Amino acid sequence: MVKSNFFISTAIDYPSAKPHCGHLYEKILADVLARWKRLDGFKVHFSTGLDEHGLKIQRLAEKEKKTPKEFVDKMSKPFLELCKIYNISYDDFIRTTQKRHEKVVKNILTKLYKNKFIYKAYYEGQYCVECETFYTTKDLVEGKCPVHKKQTEFFKEEGYFFKMSYFQNKLISYIKKKHFIVSDKKRNEILNRLNEPLKDLSITRKNVWGLQFPIDSKYNVAVWTEALINYLTTIDYPKKKFKTFWPGYHLIGPDIVWHHTIIWGSMLMACKLKLPLVLTHGYINLEGEKMSKSLGNIIDPLELSKKYQTDSIRYFLLREIQFGKDGDFSENKLTEKHNNELVNDLGNLVSRTLTLAVKSKGNIRGKQELKINVNKIDNLMQEFKINEAIAGVWAFIKSVNKYVNDKKPWELEGKKLDNVLYNLLESLRIISILVSPFIPETAEKISKALNIKLGKLKDCKFRKINYKVKQIPHLFEKIDVPKPINKEKNIGIITMDKIKFSDWQKMDLRVGKIKAVKDHPNAEKLYLLLIDIGPIEQNIQLVAGLKQHYKKEELLNKKVIVFRNLESAVIRGEESAGMVLAAVKDNKVVLITPDKDIDIGARIQ
Template structure:
């Protein structure tokens, strides 16, 4: 039986600059939904990408002294790298500068013009450059842009207009007949009461005051306005062709099941986009969800306010899955959420390190201690077991119910209900007490089995939200992932197998004071860097080091060495050693254990989350009795101080260094 298709998209990110954690949240949210749908057996198509045209880009490129294409190539690359860093499993990363997209946009514009839906006129009004939107005087808020709050300017230019009013009644009927189309309910009410019911004005869909855009092919002094260009990506990314030569993928996945967007662009996706589709005689998407914002100390993040937090900085401090957990768990369904460094530390320590990490660690450790790691289930049950089993069996259904309603934070909370119940079960059964009585050995084995099975079920459900952590848990239990559908029965953890001999710490607790000191140092270093040329004047005074040259090697010699970017996911001091740290380094899909003599310069806690350069194919050797499977590269100054070699730009774990 063929899998049912499911098509989910994010809004495409605007390439005006590096995205902050609030922008990144949307990609992670969409990824969690896409992963969960795959777990449920759907044939998922997940699309994201970048929006790359417009006056704002043209201005920024000129300020940077580069062409607009060079500018967007750089920023689009940054955005894609961050999406990759956050482990988002997109199937298509579209760019609006892609040639096939631009060609279809021109065809769409021409068709709408030919059928009388687009006409030429003049636009005169208040224009917001950052939002690339015209407004009437009555639409302004305190004389400023109603969307972003910035200053507007008077503008008049020749433009083409799209007859929104022609389709307004049809759209109103559609929304009334499909109450699930706009979510949450508050967004639907806003669109109906503020825009549709008062009457739609025709939409400006071309510009002549700048050139960085897709040319209107029959009137080249005009470029296609951003919203026809950007919104079309949802169909061009599926291979839509207006002349009837669409890719079979378009027939398979359209209409989209879900457009996931920020609440600030809901109008464009629930009014302009549906009317475009009506004019093209295409089905409308099944649902548009306008998610809330992730705020910093109660305010929207912006560079001008100086309150931006970037995803890669958070990952450097806490790791990918900790950041994913925070943004997914802390965002309500229809209200704005808040992020601060302090809240990150609190959530990491309380939920991830304590409730989840400590549970997994001590359960596996007890099974190793009392049964040599072997998993068994003698079936010596007591009444106290029944509640744990009931919670475990009910949880997957509750998670699915919440996910069907896009209540992702609530779905994660259901998983943690089971994890908390497992911790309570330990207190109730007291395995350490059972271990003292040989006659209760089978009961002890049953208790530990119940715990490991509860953890296994939790890990399967966590996969959509914390994919790396879920895999680590299953690996430590020595078991393979089963399908989500198979969670209806308690007791599927295989007996006879063994848990890992030494459980890995999933999440290390963080000291708030130390974290805030590092954050302050990071901000200071960044401020100094941004000051720029002042330091270059003293460049001639910088220390230089000459070392004795080694014999020349050939390219063939060099090609034998395999260098890759590694991410340190765990690190601990080597006992009885003053110099050595033992790191678990993620390189692609594998983890290598590497021992390094850098304890004097870096603490174990400081190492976790860093991206480093690794010599991967160094022959394994034992240092202080511990196997080391590679080498972490450092630079050394004249005084012998070491500094880790780290990528200048954000790169994924496993990237080849060449």
């Protein structure tokens, strides 16, 4: 029985570079909401995909001597791989270069034109290639794009406009009256911006990689104008699927709320279509600092998945970060959550229950002695309080662990043992259902061990089942917590002034890779380097006097040799946990780098 319909979309990603953690986080959130609704008996359409047109793509393709289509075909691969590795259960992966999208864009723009919302005029303004958006001089921050802090470019040409200004008052009253922008903060920001007169929107470009403008073939459609229409393409506008699923939920990052509410909202109003609900998540920082290309501290989620189970990464992001707020990524915290909540709480419960249950002769019967409030968890999910919902599930897991400890089933036999086993197996079955949106691989493993099909939300109550369980390998293995450098015992610490020849054997030299370069806040000639030295310690910070010898971009991603068990020092207020090896002569400094490519963390012998 279908309860109702649910359409959720992520923003479509701009494949100008490989996917980052922000892309992953958004997809995981949408995936969890989609999975929860499916669990609740809803008919779900979940879309994600790529926004493949625009000047930036065109320029990057030119650089690589590729056509833009060849370029986006290549760049689409890591995004698809990301979805596969992290079990993103999308129903549609849309790419704006697909024919079906062109058709819908043509349909919508023709409708806008017929409804007299499109006209031709001159436009000029400051254009940010990064966001493919025009800004007024007032919007700029010190002459730069307010989002990217990059120099904008001046454009002037004749083109077509959409009468967005016509919708200003309609938008204001809609935003005030309706549940449209879920975040209060974002809602107020948008209302504030609407205190200024709303301008018409330039919707065409000349000689830019994009879809042909259906009204005038000399032009292409501006990238934002058509990208937003993807939400209609994915549900086959105007056909049956559209009628089933529209309007849906758009899950997006905090930087594109204007586009999704004002631009998209007015376009929909002009077509007399209903408006969706706009949900925003926060940014993910890296150990307190914003991840960005210029800082070089971007975490590659594909690389991350080689180091940790994807369910652990999913769990960490969902459990650690409050929906709508900015969150912090740290491998230490990920390890902590993995060890405490996945290995200890869930993994141990599963393995101790299965160990007992495989020994039993079957036909396990008993009466319910454990309780869970599934409605409460479901309500939290309806309010997008994902981390609290997980906390609710974990409270139940902990209560089941306590039940095992109290009942001591290993000391029991006969009906008493059966009764405890019945409670444990039914709890595990319910747990496998409840955790399935968050850690789907793990949920599958548990239900396979129980030899049953993963149930739905309505199955989350105790009942009589004949179990034929199988023992399975541990769901999660404990991960060693990365130790700080000066606690490393086996080799010991070497102080620079006491170094002797025999100390050479004690020196731990490793191949590292410079992940980020920053100016030392208190010293003109020094850099702060963040160096990845492999799985033992991950990133260590060094202070290095390299500023006169290397530019930041020359250092970024360079492989170097790091003296890692040197006693750490604080240099002008910044910790320096080692040294990089360099050759020096007549004030010239050259870093020592490995001759051939070798893994980060390799030891110099």
